[in-house]
Amino acid sequence: MIQSAVELNDVMKTYRTGPIEVPALRGVSLRIVPGEFVATAGPSGSGKTTLLNIIGGLDRADAGEVWVAGQNLQLLSSSELARVRLERIGFVFQTYNLLPVLTALENAEFTLLLQGVPARIRREKVQKLFLEIGLAGLEDRRPAELSGGQQQRVAVARAMVTEPALILADEPTANLDSATAIELLDVMERLNRATGTTFIFSTHDPQVMDRARRLIRLRDGQVASDEARDGQGTLAPAKQDMV
Amino acid sequence: MTSFLLLMKISWRNLWRNPRGTLLTALALGLGLALLLISLGLLDGGHEQTIADGVRFGPGHVVIQAKGYQDTGSQELLIAARVVSTIDEFLQTGPMKRVLLGASPRLLATGLLSSAANSAGVTIIGVIPRDERAVSLIPQRMLAGAYLSDDKPSGVVIGAELAHKLELKTGSKVVLMTQAIRPPGTQAKEATGGQMQSTLLRVNGIFRTGIEAVDAGVIQLPLPVAQTLLGVPDNQVTQIALFLRQEGESLMIARSLRKQLADDPVEVLTWRESMPMLAQILGLDHAFNYIMNGVVLAMVGLGILNTILMRVLERRYEFGVCKALGLRPGQLAAMIVGESLALTAISLGLGLALGLSVEHYFASTGLDLRRLFGSGLPPALVFDPILYSRLSLARIVWSVCIVFVMATVIAFYPAFKAARTELPDALKVL
Secondary structure: OOOOOEEEEEEEEEEEOEEEEEEEEEEEHHHHHHHHEEEEEEEOOOOOHHHHHHOOOOOOOOEEEEEEOOOOOOHOOOOHHHHHHHEEEEOOOOOOOOOOOHHHHHHHHHHHHOOOHHHHHHHHHHHHHHHHHHOOOOOOOHHHOOOOOHHHHHHHHHHOOOOOOEEEOOOOOOOOOOOHHHHHHHHHHHHHHHHHEEEEEEOOOOHHHHHEEEEEEOOOOOEEEEEEEOOOOOEEEEHHHHH | OHHHHHHHHEEEEHOOHHHHHHHHHHHHHHHHHHHHHHHHHHHHHHOOOOEEEEEEOOOOOOEEOOHHHHHHOOOOOEEOHHHHHHHHHHHOOHHHHEEEEEEEEEEEEEEEEEOOEEEEEEEEEEHHHHHHHHHHHHHHHHHEOOOOOOOOOEEEEEHHHHHHHHOOOOOOOOEEEEEOOOOOOOOOOOOOOOOOEEEEEEEEEEEEEOHHHHHHHEEEEEHHHHHHHOOOOEEEEEOEEEEEOOOHHHHHHHHHHHHHHHOOOEEEEEEEOOOOOHHHHHHHHHHHHHHHHHHHHHHHHHHHHHHHHHHHHHHHHHHHHHHHHOOOOHHHHHHHHHHHOOOOHHHHHHHHHHHHHHHHHHHOOOEEEHHHHHOOOOOOOOOOOOEEOOOOOHHHHHHHHHHHHHHHHHHHHHHHHHHHHOOOOOHOOO
C-alpha cells in the first residue's frame, strides 16, 4: 500500500466559547496519497478550515490521529510542529498574507531563509519558480505594488519553494476574479503534476471543485462525500485505499 | 545567522511602514533623553557653581583647623605656630603645589562692631589680604571702596547689610570690641587672655555676597591687626583654608594631609565635612532631580510601551502568518525587540543631538535665573544668578545607557505578546 501524505483517523474538534460548545469536526477519517490534487468543499461552518488547520499543524484535534508525511502531529510539541510546518508543509492563504515590508522575491524566499539555505541557492530556486509561474521581472516589487493574482502567485511560490510534501490552500481563489483564479489554478495544477506535491484546498469556488481530481464534501463536521475523477473526468466515489 | 539578518531586515523595514508614527515615537523618547541630559547638565553645573561659591565664601575645599574647632567653634582653639610652619612647608612641596590654587590662613573670633549710630555682633576674620584675594570671592564682590591691602594695617571690610544697619560708608570709623583669646593651658592672669579689647578701624570697603548671614555679620581685617586685638601670640591662626584646582581632589588631599599631620592636634576636613548643611542640600537636590527624571522617563516609557504594543497588536494576523510558515516564538520576539532597538537607536540619536545642543548653549551662554525668578532668587543653592551647564562624558554615557536599557526592557512585553500569538486564532480574517 502507498504511504499516506495525510491520514486522519476519527478526528474530533470542538470549539468552546464559555459555556457554548461548537463541534467543528465529528469523527473525520480520510487518507490522501502523495501527489493528489484535492479540494474540500462544503457550506460555511462545515469544518473545511478547521480540517486544513489540523492537517497543517496550526491547530490540534481533541481526539483521533493526524498523520502527515509519516508523523503523528498529535504527539508533537509546538516547536516540533513549527519545524514540520517549515520543512514539510506549504501554506497559501485566502488573503495572500505576504509580508508587506518584503519584496516579492524576499517573500518567496522567506521560508528558505528560515531554513538557513544559502543566498545563491535561494535566489536560483525563487527565480526558477518565478519564471515558471509568470512572475519574472516582478522580483523587486513590494506586495502593495502587485495585483491580487500576482500576490497569490508569490504566496504559491513561497509555499512551493521549499519543496514541501504538502501544500494547504485555504480558499486561495476567494479574492480573485475568475480569469485570475483560472490562471492560478493552472499554475498550481502544473506544479502538482511537475513535482508530485500534494495539494489540498478548501473552497467554495466551483472552478476549484471542477479542477480538483478528488473532491471531499463536508457537512456539519463530517465527510458527506468523497469522490475522485476517473479517466473521463467524471466524479465517482473514491477508491477504498484513498478513504 | 541568515534568519537573524532577515529578522533585523524585517524589523528595520517595519519601522518605516508608518514613518510619521515612528519619528514621533522616536522624538518622544529622544526628548526624554534630551531632558535628562539638560537637567543633569544644569544640575551638575549648578552644584559645581554652588560648591565653588560655597567654598570660596566659606572655609575652602579643605580646611585645617585646631582639633575640636568644628564641633565647639571655640575661638581659643588655635593651630600652633610650629604646626602652621609645618603645614606651610608641606603645601610648598611639588605634588601639593600642582593641585593647590591657594591657601589662606585665618584667625576667627566674634566681637561687637560699633558705629556712631548703632552696634552689631560680628564674626571677625583676620586674613592676609594677598592670600585671601587669591582664593576668596569677597574681594571680588566689593560694592564700594576697596578690599584690604597688606600695606593698610587699620582697614576693615564689612558686608552691605551690616553697613546699612550701622549707617556706615567707606572711610567711616568703627570700633571693634572683642574678648582676647586665652589659649588652653594659659592662666587668666597671663598676657591679655580673657580681657576685653577694642580698636578703632576705618571702613576700607563694603561687599555684597548675596548670602545674608555673610553680608550682615562678617567683617575681614588684616591678620596682624586681628592677632594684636585678640592677643594671639606668635603666628597662630584658627584655620588654614585650602583651595584646589579640582573639587574632586578634596578627599584625596584631605587624606594626604591627615596622614602628614597625624601627630599634630589638628583636624583636616573636606568641604562636605566643614559645611555639612551645604552637602546635605546638594544631596537632597540630587535625589529630587533623580526622582523627577525618573518620573519623566517613566511617562515617556509608558508612551513608548503603548506605541510598540499597538504596533504589535495591529499586526497580529501578520505574526500568525509568520508563525504558520514556521517562524518560532523566539524569532518573533527577536523581531519585535529588534524593531524596538532600531527605534531606540534613532531616538538616542535625536535625543543626543537635541540634548547636547541645548546643553552646549547653557554651558557657553548660561541660564539666567533672574529671567525666571526676577528678584526673588532662591538664595539657598545658587549664589551666581547665571547657571552654567556642566555635563561630563560619564553622565552622557550613563543617561544613554538608562534610556537604552529602559527602551529595551519596555520592548520585552510587546515581544512576549507577539511570541504568544495563538494559532490558528491569529489567522482568522476579520
